[in-house]
Amino acid sequence: MDFEKTVARSALPEGGKVVVEVRGHSILLCRLQGQVLAVQNRCTHAGSRLDSGLIAEGSIRCPLHGVRFDLHTGQCLNVRLGCAPLKCFATRETGDHIEVEVIEH
Template sequence: MDFEKTVARTTLVEGGKIVVEVGGHSILLCRLQGEVLAVQNRCTHAGSRLESGLVEEGSIRCPLHGVRFDLRSGKCLNVRLGCAPLRCFTTRETGEYIEVEVEVEVAERQP
């Protein structure tokens, strides 16, 4: 695992969200109560992109069917649907940037 630089800290305002591509993943960054949270940008219920969903009370609502996911844990908050949780990513703010921790793929060596 390694941290990858994404966007300037000032790009993500309180209550805001932005999509970044890191390590082949589309990741939704949200700033809530000063904390930067990162989840996969794809609903596990219907596969739609979450970036245009409504952020409310620490959750993101899928714009397609309204499924809600907790932004801190990724947990689906619509118990009756039994959706898989969103993948969450660790973030940190260093210097002027937001960084996201992702798996680094090591290329196989050719003989």
């Protein structure tokens, strides 16, 4: 596995979110119930940034049209829209930093 160091652990408190750039990808990191989750920072419905969206009940709401995505799986929770899921990234905490795995295809 090839993980990239991103931000200090202290930069992502419980319930917080932060955007990082890894290998040309804009990635949204969120800490929920002690777990660091990472998804692409672009809504698959309209392409807007998600980092200003509201996080609630394990999902993030796109600030543009309100589309909700599960932060654990990336799945769109607005079934009738049929949006593609968000890309999810593996994370790990090592030492004082959060690392993200980006696999290039």
